[in-house]
Amino acid sequence: MSRLLPLLMVATTVIGPSHSVITSRKECGEVTGDLYQFSAKTLNGSQTMDFEQFRGKQEPGVTSDEIYNGLRYVRPGGGFEPFFTLFKKVDVNGDDEDPIFTFLKSGCEYTDTDYSSSLFYSPLRVGDIHWNFEKFLVDRTGKPFTRYHPSVVGVEPLMEDINLLLSAS
Structure with a gap:
């Protein structure tokens, strides 16, 4: 028993409760390529749009029934009318993750020191997108x-980061 106690103490220290450290924002590092090398299907699946056409622009307006009505009547609601292209839902983590999110995550460290998920996909990786409110800001x-x-x-x-990017030449 006296030999077992130190092992249990080490195991408790290593495996025991962890305290994650959340960082609200992380600046991204170098990546190969840019967002404009990718494409995505529109929400209704009728076409694939190359992101290259958005280089230096704001997105043009287009609508889709289900998500459009959700935006208009639920969140944010109040008759909200999106004037931007809506894209089809894709996987952001796991074996089927869309290459766009592989690219984004490759340049941006995870904002937490701990990762757990009640979602069912594999493999789980530190650096995966934690929740649907996680955001990436992409420069011009x-x-x-x-x-x-x-x-x-x-x-x-x-706003500070957005204004910094808007003022950059």
């Missing part, structure tokens, strides 16, 4: 600039 050249933890909500915490 298509490079990921900043990654934000899901706890960052609203526009205010992003």
Whole structure:
């Protein structure tokens, strides 16, 4: 028993409760390529759009029944009308993750020191997108600039970075 006690103490220290450290924002590092090398299917699946056509622009308007009505009547609601292209849902983690998210995650560190998920996909990796409110800000050249933890909500915490990118020449 006296030999077992030190092993249990080490195991408790290594395996025991962990305290994750959340960072609200992480600046991204270098990546190969840019966002404009990718494409995505529109929400209704009728076409594949190359992101190259968005280089240096804001997205043009297009609608889709189910998600459009959700935006208009539920969240944010109040008759909200999106004037941007809506894309089809894709996997952001696991074996079937869309290459766009592999690219974004490759340049941006995870905003937490711990990762757990009640979602069912594999493989689970530290650095996976934690929740659907996690955000990536991409600069004009298509490079990921900043990654934000899901706890960052609203526009205010992003405004400094957005203004910095808008003022960059």
